[in-house]
Amino acid sequence: MALVAMVLLPLAAFGAKARAVVLDGPGVAPVQAEQATLLVCKQVEGVDRLEPEAKFAIKVSDGYVGDNFSPVITTPGPNGAVCAKFTFATPTKVLIYEEPQAPWTAFFTHQPRGGSVSTPAPLPAEGAFLYLYPGACALQELKEPNPGPGNDPDCTVTIINRTGSAAxxxxxxxxxxxxxxxxxxxxxxxxxxxxxxxxxxxxxxxxxxxxxxxxxxxxxxxxxxxxxxxxxxxxxxxxxxxxxxxxxxxxxxxxxxxxxxxxxxxxxxxxxxxxxxxxxxxxxxxxxxxxxxxxxxxxxxxxxxxxxxxxxxxxKGDPARCPVTIRVLKTLNVVGFEAPGAGWQFTLEGCGVGPLAGTTGDDGVVEFPDLPPAIGCSYTITETLQPGWTPQFVTQTVQPRGGETVTVEFLNIRDFNPPCVDPADPRCVPPPPPATPTPTPPPATPNPSPTPAPPAPIEQPTASPTASPTPSVTSIAGDVTAQPTPRPPATGTGAPAAGLAGWPLVAGLVLLASGLGLLALARRRA
Structure with missing residues (x-):
């Protein structure tokens, strides 16, 4: 009931103080023109009979004055309804409150004079507010109320109590x-x-x-x-x-x-x-x-x-169970210039996974996603080598924890043979892989041959007098020097050493020419 008192206090802001609150019966005060009548009825539905009767407690007030309405229902249905009439100075705001009582659930309707009955709605636990005017009522404040015809009450409110699950x-x-x-x-x-x-x-x-x-x-x-x-x-x-x-x-x-x-x-x-x-x-x-x-x-x-x-x-989720991603980053170094390495193949295996193969893209990256975390194991990443490059690492191992993304970097340096200065030099392009050589068949075993015959003796020519040849002239720094006639090669017997025939004569001529050249140079300087 304390809640009801708190709700009723602000009602004075709407309308004037009530001049009379009356019930039907002897001693009812006359209804003045600026007043309106409110008829409150109570009925029970949902049961065939009531044994014993049902008693209820209802409060009707505008915040200044009001009255307690305590109907006793002995017969279910509209014919067993009990009503009470209240008079208020209008316009005013009236609170209609019923004390909750199990197993009943309260609903209510309102009907202006000459108007239709509203659809039943649950009666709030804190009560329902009603705006009351001469000849009219509404759940919201009306700007221009239109009173209905006739001599019926200005407004009728019916509180209906029902039973069932809702109650x-x-x-x-x-x-x-x-x-x-x-x-x-x-x-x-x-x-x-x-x-x-x-x-x-x-x-x-x-x-x-x-x-x-x-x-x-x-x-x-x-x-x-x-x-x-x-x-x-x-x-x-x-x-x-x-x-x-x-x-x-x-x-x-x-x-x-x-x-x-x-x-x-x-x-x-x-x-x-x-x-x-x-x-x-x-x-x-x-x-x-x-x-x-x-x-x-x-x-x-x-x-x-x-x-x-x-x-x-x-x-809560377990981070140790989250999948991991291993990211491979490939970099190429040519004459000190670095660039992403595209088209390089890598193989991953470990922790019960793989082998998995992947090739780097234009950015030099290849990823191996959705891998189990490395718990008590490790992953091995291996590079597929290409000719013309020296790798920094061929194989690396990692142990990523749950939910991690780890990056493994591989660097290769370009081989220079011949050396390159400009990376655009065609010589800096990796050579194609060597072709597989065709195997050479082994040489056939020669057939045995008879012992070769000894070489025929060299025929010795008979010396005959000949005219002395004209000496040759060698020009050294502008001087002309007479050259002696070279000696004929010595003759002898027997087979010459393989590959040495004629070499003594050539050596002698070279030495003689060198000596004459040095002599002429010395005479010129003198």
């Missing part, structure tokens, strides 16, 4: 929360489930509970308060509830009033998830169906409520 949802609650919202180990995933009730059955009754939570295992509980399931009460109830929690069986709670009923237990996924590289959201939904048999007390509503509660836990 009972607030009386039952199902909550599900993770024991630990963020876990690193899948074994730590668990949820606490609590089913509680503030519902009053009013008569000895039985509450049937069907629990549905597929894919979970109960690891603690259930623990029940104010409940039994057959006989004996508490231990048998807990055993039966654990059974139905796993098999979706039915359980009955025998009690005069389930107000205060509470069932708690803890579950975990029957199949634990596998931890991966990325975070995972593990969700689970619990569903409960509550059904209360009220026969033969048909005047009271039957409980038929379905509740759901979901909860999620975050399973």
């Amino acid at each position: 009972q949802l607030d009386a039952f609650s199902l909550t599900k929360t993770p024991v630990i919202p963020v876990v690193d180990d899948p074994a730590d995933i668990a949820f606490d489930i609590v089913l509680s009730s503030t519902y009053s059955l009013r008569t000895p009754d039985s509450l049937h509970i069907n629990f549905y939570d597929p894919g979970v295992s109960v690891i603690d509980g259930p623990h029940a308060v104010k409940a039994s399931c057959g006989t004996p009460p508490m231990p048998w109830f807990e055993y039966g509830l654990a059974s139905f929690a796993l098999r979706n069986d039915e359980c009955k709670a025998f009690t005069d009033d389930v107000n205060g009923l509470e069932i708690r237990f803890r579950v975990r996924p029957a199949q634990l998830p596998q931890r991966t590289c990325e975070d995972q959201v593990i969700s689970n939904t619990a569903m409960v169906h509550l059904l209360a048999e009220t026969m033969p007390y048909s005047t009271y509503p039957k409980v038929d409520v379905r509740l759901e509660a979901s909860a999620s836990v975050i399973l």
Whole structure:
């Protein structure tokens, strides 16, 4: 009621102070022209009869004055409605409030004079505001109200109480929360489930509970308060509830009033998830169906409520399980100038992977993605050599951790033979790979031949007198020097040494010419 008092205080900002608040009956004050009448009616639906009668408490006020309306309903339906008339100075803003009461749910309609009835809407727990004018009313403030004809009340509000699931949802609650919202180990995933009730059955009754939570295992509980399931009460109830929690069986709670009923237990996924590289959201939904048999007390509503509660836990990812990428960067060096090496092939293997082959692109890079992390192992990267280049490394090894991208650099220096100065020189282009030589057949074994005959003796010519030849003239630095006639070669007998025939004569002539040249040079200087 304190909430109602706080809400009513601001109502004075709209309209003047009420001049009269009256009920129908003797002593009703006359309705003045600037006043408007509000008729508030109360009725009950959803049951065939009421045993005993239903009592309600309603407050109607504009913030200055008001009255409590306490209808007692004995007959369901419109014919059993109880009404009260209120008079307010207009325009004004009126609050209509009803004290919540289980198992009833309150709805309301409003109807201006001469107008149609609005569609039933839930009556807010804090009450509903109504703008009241002479001959008209509305849920929003009207700029130019148009009063309807006739002598009916300026506005009629009907509060209708109904029974059913909507009336009972607030009386039952199902909550599900993770024991630990963020876990690193899948074994730590668990949820606490609590089913509680503030519902009053009013008569000895039985509450049937069907629990549905597929894919979970109960690891603690259930623990029940104010409940039994057959006989004996508490231990048998807990055993039966654990059974139905796993098999979706039915359980009955025998009690005069389930107000205060509470069932708690803890579950975990029957199949634990596998931890991966990325975070995972593990969700689970619990569903409960509550059904209360009220026969033969048909005047009271039957409980038929379905509740759901979901909860999620975050399973943190394991970075050690994240894939890795190995990036190979190839660089070529020609006469001190470096450039990316395109078209070079590399092979990767290790940690149970490969061999995998890749070729560098125009940027000199080739990547090997989505590799398992190197846990207790290593990856080996090997370059396929090309002629004309000296590699800095032929093979390198790396051990990337989960989620890493590592770069392995390979440098090759151009061989210069002959040396290059300009990298554009055609000689700097790597030579093509040598052709495979054609194998030369082995020489055939010569056939044996008879011993060669000794060479024939050289015939010695007979010396005959001849005229002395004209001496040759050699010109050295402008002088003419007479040269003696060379001596004829010596004659002898026997076979000459292989490759030496005529060489003594040639050597003598060379020595003689050298001597004469030196003599002439010496005479000129003298």
